[in-house]
Amino acid sequence: MSIAVGEINLKLPESAAAGVLLKNLYLSCDPYMRPRMRNSSGSYVGAFQPGSVSPLLSLSLYGVAKVLESGHPNFEKGDLVWGSTGWEEYTVSTEPGQLFKIQHKDVPLSYYTGILGxxxxxxxxxxxxxxxxxxxxxxxxxxxxxxxxxxxxxxxxxxxxxxxxxxxxxxxxxxxxxxxxxxxxxxxxxxxxxxxxxxxxxxxxxxxxxxxxxxxxxxxxxxxxxxxxxxxxxxxxxxxxxxxxxxxxxxxxxxxxxxxxxxxxxxDHYHLYPKYLEMVVPKIKEGKIVYVEDTAEGLDNAPAALVGLFYGRNVGKQVVKVADD
Amino acid sequence: MSIAVGEINLKLPESAAAGVLLKNLYLSCDPYMRPRMRNSSGSYVGAFQPGSVSPLLSLSLYGVAKVLESGHPNFEKGDLVWGSTGWEEYTVSTEPGQLFKIQHKDVPLSYYTGILGxxxxxxxxxxxxxxxxxxxxxxxxxxxxxxxxxxxxxxxxxxxxxxxxxxxxxxxxxxxxxxxxxxxxxxxxxxxxxxxxxxxxxxxxxxxxxxxxxxxxxxxxxxxxxxxxxxxxxxxxxxxxxxxxxxxxxxxxxxxxxxxxxxxxxxDHYHLYPKYLEMVVPKIKEGKIVYVEDTAEGLDNAPAALVGLFYGRNVGKQVVKVADD
The missing domain is CATH 3.40.50.720 (NAD(P)-binding Rossmann-like Domain)
Incomplete structure (x- = not known):
């Protein structure tokens, strides 16, 4: 293994001018990520490719993020979103159409990796x-x-x-x-x-x-x-x-x-998301549904958090907090 | 094993006065009969009980039969029926409500153990x-x-x-x-x-x-x-x-x-039977659907025919012809 150290520019590259630049706040550890770590994936999404930084082939996953820059009409700087992002601090999303803009902000943001995601x-x-x-x-x-x-x-x-x-x-x-x-x-x-x-x-x-x-x-x-x-x-x-x-x-x-x-x-069923929110958000606010999370702090602790899922180490939904809003 | 030889009266016993007395013409060999031959059945119908002559616990199965005597308003002497009957020449059916009266007689009667049954x-x-x-x-x-x-x-x-x-x-x-x-x-x-x-x-x-x-x-x-x-x-x-x-x-x-x-x-789906007949009978008559049967002659050959199913010896639907109409 070798580690390359360098500097990045926090702006959208020209190749992704219609995308969005995200600052990741919470990343979600989910069981489906494991089958993607096999060559012949055997999962419903393609296998990860070690070393790749291409979105989806690198360690993509669900997360909550803040838009730092947007070339996409649906998003603007400062928006909070959840959806497919990267196992990293900042992510360039080239398919922002698949991100959900967060409307209800009077609940914990991390919930969008779980009960609201x-x-x-x-x-x-x-x-x-x-x-x-x-x-x-x-x-x-x-x-x-x-x-x-x-x-x-x-x-x-x-x-x-x-x-x-x-x-x-x-x-x-x-x-x-x-x-x-x-x-x-x-x-x-x-x-x-x-x-x-x-x-x-x-x-x-x-x-x-x-x-x-x-x-x-x-x-x-x-x-x-x-x-x-x-x-x-x-x-x-x-x-x-x-x-x-x-x-x-x-x-x-x-x-x-x-x-x-x-x-x-x-x-396959994300078209039902608005209907779901309508049902679940009031129930959360009324305390009729509760949600328990297990939060790892920082990207450094993310790999162990993911591995822990398969040993049942997490108590409740496993989240990684990457940064403050 | 002992064999008892005796004579039977071909009439409905008093205990089954509301039933029908059937002369079996064709008996059907079907795979589901095998799991019923285990003690802990593991089938969706109860286990057979060796030696029992009670309907359903003895070797009941599907067949085509002729009504010799009826105490049930839906049937009269001479009717042809298909449904649950016994592994025998004559059967007293105490639940004739579960028998289907055969309406279309211009097709081989044995078809009611198969394509029409x-x-x-x-x-x-x-x-x-x-x-x-x-x-x-x-x-x-x-x-x-x-x-x-x-x-x-x-x-x-x-x-x-x-x-x-x-x-x-x-x-x-x-x-x-x-x-x-x-x-x-x-x-x-x-x-x-x-x-x-x-x-x-x-x-x-x-x-x-x-x-x-x-x-x-x-x-x-x-x-x-x-x-x-x-x-x-x-x-x-x-x-x-x-x-x-x-x-x-x-x-x-x-x-x-x-x-x-x-x-x-x-x-569970027999309520669809009339709809099915409406579809399939014309197709049989027009030759658009064909049906192949493998017929064993006589009750003596029935056990081997049933066993043969599990070795794939039958070519087409396995039927046993017990008697002429």
Missing amino acids: MPGMTAYVGLYELCSPKKGEYVYVSAASGAVGQLVGQFAKLAGCYVVGSAGSQEKVDLLKNKFGFDEAFNYKEEQDLAAALKRYFPQGIDIYFENVGGKMLDAVLGNMRLRGRIAVCGMISQYNLESPEGVHNLASLIMNRIRMEGFIVS | MPGMTAYVGLYELCSPKKGEYVYVSAASGAVGQLVGQFAKLAGCYVVGSAGSQEKVDLLKNKFGFDEAFNYKEEQDLAAALKRYFPQGIDIYFENVGGKMLDAVLGNMRLRGRIAVCGMISQYNLESPEGVHNLASLIMNRIRMEGFIVS
């Missing part, structure tokens, strides 16, 4: 659009204290469902029950037999499973689904660090129980 | 209701020469799709291409690498997969699905004779490709 929309789309929860239905959320899971559980409670979540420590289980209002929660690491644990928490079976984990957890869930259950497949974080994915054995349950299992990518 | 409805519901095929889409059917597969392929062709099927012998592959009008077909037993075979037949990927097989085949398909693909999970015949099901590894494809995978049971 991509993870919030993920929870909303996966639960409401794919699973259509009905009052009284039984909902299970894995990785339930994470950026997405904590919201899925709270949204399902708002829909009148019975909600159980699992996470990997007592601290997280306490959060689920005491802060996020889940009906029940358990530490999956303390369960010898995941299927038996689910049977205990859902003696009548699971109507809706919000899948964040994959592998053994999915197998255990499949054995406990209820007739006409729905599974929103959001992610499979347990599989991302494996050489090859684990086998899932209980798929015949899809037939027996008439289950619909559907994968989705949140960016 | 449960397997036909299975193909119709799985393809049209679950997968909504659009003109030009790429459709793959496994177990494609079987009772359901041969119809899925032909229905998909009628919808303007490009259709490839797989089966387990050259004879079956020829049927698919020359009789059923599939665009392409291959013998899966001659492929070392199923995923590579699918890549060859679907260089652009698969939009719709009609799943009859499970296991390795499903894994190969998952690696070749197209964006927003649909998988109708009808059955997993490759798994029914295994002690425990194989693992499926490529489920992350559901996320990457936004795939919907849905299991179904045809009996």
